[in-house]
Amino acid sequence: QKEVEQNSGPLSVPEGAIASLNCTYSDRVSQSFFWYRQYSGKSPELIMSIYSNGDKEDGRFTAQLNKASQYVSLLIRDSQPSDSATYLCAVVAGGTSYGKLTFGQGTILTVHP
C-alpha cells in the first residue's frame, strides 16, 4: 500500500463545475497536509495547507480533512480552464517537525470550456 494515494485521473470537468480531488494516507501520526498544483513542466506550487479536522476555505478552494478516516480532499468551485494541472497531495511524515513530505502521484485535472 502506498503511503499517500490519489486517483491519477485524468479528471475532466466542465468550466464552472466543482472539481473534487481525493487523497488517502496511511500514517496515522501525520498532522500536516498540503495540496500543491503543478502545471506541466513547472514546479509544484502550494495552494492549500490544512492541519485540523474539518474544512478550510480559501477563495474557490476548500480543503477537507478527516484524520479518523485518514482522508484529505480538495474542492475547486467554479472551475476554470486555468485550473487544468496536476494536483499533488502531500503529507508531512509522521513524527517529523520539518518539511519531509510524502507525495501522492498526483491527479491530472482537465477543465474544458
Next chain:
Amino acid sequence: GAGVSQSPSNKVTEKGKDVELRCDPISGHTALYWYRQRLGQGLEFLIYFQGNSAPDKSGLPSDRFSAERTGESVSTLTIQRTQQEDSAVYLCASSLTGGANVLTFGAGSRLTVL
C-alpha cells in the same frame, strides 16, 4: 534571491558520468530540501539541510548520491556514475526554518542519462 534558483535547468549526460546540480535557496531560508520526481510520479524526498548540516539523508537512493550545503546558502547535489534510472527532475525547495513545513520549490533540474 526572490525565489529558489536551480541550475542547470536541463542536463543530458552519458551513463557512468558524474553530475552536479546546484540550488540557491530564498535568502534567509535556513532549511533546504532536495526531492526527485520521476516521469508521471509524485515527488520523492532525498535530503534535508538545516543550515549546513543534514539531519535527514534517509531518502538518498544509494551511495552514488551526495549533497552538501555551504552555510545557509547554496547546495549541491552530486550523482556519481550516473545510471539511466537516475533520469528525473531534481527539485530543490527551501523554507524559512526547519520547523516551517511550507516549502517553496525551484523550477527543477531535468536530468537525462543516456
